Amino acid sequence: MKILFYFNSTTLPDTIYKGANTYIGIVNLYLKTYIEKNYFDLAPKLEWALPIQVTLSDDDLVEYIEKEDPDMLCVSYYIWNRTILSQQLKRIKPRISKDILIVAGGPELDVNVNPDFFKEYYFLDYAVYGPGEQAFAQLCECIVEGKEPNPFEMSNIAWHDKSKDETMLAGFKYVPQSKVSPFLENKEVFAEMVKDLRTQDIGIVLTYELTRGCPYSCTFCDWNSGLTNKTTRRKGTWEQEMEMFVDEMGINQFYLADANVGQYQEDLDLLEWMRDKNLNENAEILFDGNLSKLRKENNLKAYHLIGQGSLSMHFVISLQDTNQDILKNIDRPDIGWLEHRRIIREIKPAYPHMPVDVQIIQGLPGQTPDTWRQTLTTVVAEGVVPLIFMSELLATSPAARSAEYHDNFNFKYSTSVRWFDQHQEEFSGKFPESCFSFDREDVITMTLLSCVYTAIAWFRNFSPLNEPFDQEGVVDDFLASENYKWLRKNLTDNWDHRDKYYYTIGFMGEDRISEPLSACTPNGRTASNWCQNSRFLYFVAKNLTSNYHKSKYIKAHLWPQSFVPLDIYGVDATRTKQLSLELAQDEVKPVAEPKGPGFLLTDEEAMVPQNLHRLDEIKRRQQQNKADI
């Protein structure tokens, strides 16, 4: 039986990693290794085609499938590909000449809790939930041996029995993390996959997991698919794996996919190895990932290793909210804001080349516009960038499955489409429209606050002058401004009348219908658009708390050679010169609203400015750290 994986990845913009990259799909390695180690009779009867990694057009996908002639097409569902993948599978299935099976897995499938699953996903033959190794092996065994699948003899899988017109759902079984390395066991296959991406000139980010599962149950999270809190780990393989990835295959960008990196000493050993590789061999290793929630001593050690080796584009602190009551409402195990603040205050001055990003979530139970502003005020005042996410209702998270959560907090969700900044396309999901502590109007207020505080953080990062300003004064001026009224009206109209929750105008009211701006993830084009215009600059200048001359301050930011990001990306020098002349007076006055675009970076550029600085800085600091250690 021939198996073909279609990973349907999209090339990532240069925001977290360097260059055009994609997350290389590796599920096939896990499944193949599991079968080879546990299903000895089955293993030789399976043929594994080279997976398709990136998104193909319908025509190309059909052509590839016809050429490879598989018996089974396997796909993975995530929140970001759910809609486009389903639409594509519906379109291509009737075009494939052979009656192949389509098997899906991934965290976004809620087949175990959704009785109507196969009405929506009628084009799937089988859906795997939770860890899929055993379910996949059992399914392959049935097909190869020509047996009817039996839900009582299987686990973690479901299908629609057409003769009975009902869903067959096998029970859940925990599958521990593989003790053997799927990468080392199937090195040749993996090398082929790497080569395939390289020949397409696509950089690779490798998702690397040592620990499966998370011991916690934060209500918003689907890490465990709401099934178990067990964790298991593969031990003793990381060094051999890393040597193969980095030294033999030249892979140097990783997503460390454990829920709590730093929980184990081995994690710190791994980070130390990476640091030394960067410092001694200039390996340019970069990673992103989630650090341990509670082991603060390890956490701090991990941050230092990251800083010393410049192992990331940024430090990430996973906070969610500063308010303890809200953290309690979401069952968040955490060390609290004060401990996070202590870490920020230690790492920020120690590694000034690396920005600190603090992840927070809008739409949690207990939040109000006041508590949300308080959280934003507290976080942004530390000179960090808030990475704000809208609380998604993930199908298999405790928030979606717990009746108690639902009853206690009385959530109502919106399915209006939103704008995915990175991919520049619409996406849909469920996000909070109201709950016991906020209503629909409050959601809009909180969204506008998210955007303006993120814009302030961006402004602070990019300003060539380190002059202090009253950030609350800037927010108050914004809330009293025409810009606020335009943006609020635009978002409200789009939500109420067009079922879209994003902006179709920019900060200065300019038309962005064909290039919308995200309302729920402002850290990107939205923040760039908001903070880079004369009106925003005016709000900041007005609220300077030092004696710096306000007009000079404005001029310093308007002149391209002074305001570094503008310098990098090129500015309409005539326009900025004219603006700065207008403002070069003792008395600061509002800038006349420019017509046309009110921003200075292009949209593509807006996604990368931090990184261009960061990469140069990272190189410089690597050399400096090498000398320091």
Ligand code: SF4
């Ligand atoms: S948010 Fe992190 S700590 Fe909480 S359940 Fe998910 S993975 Fe675990």
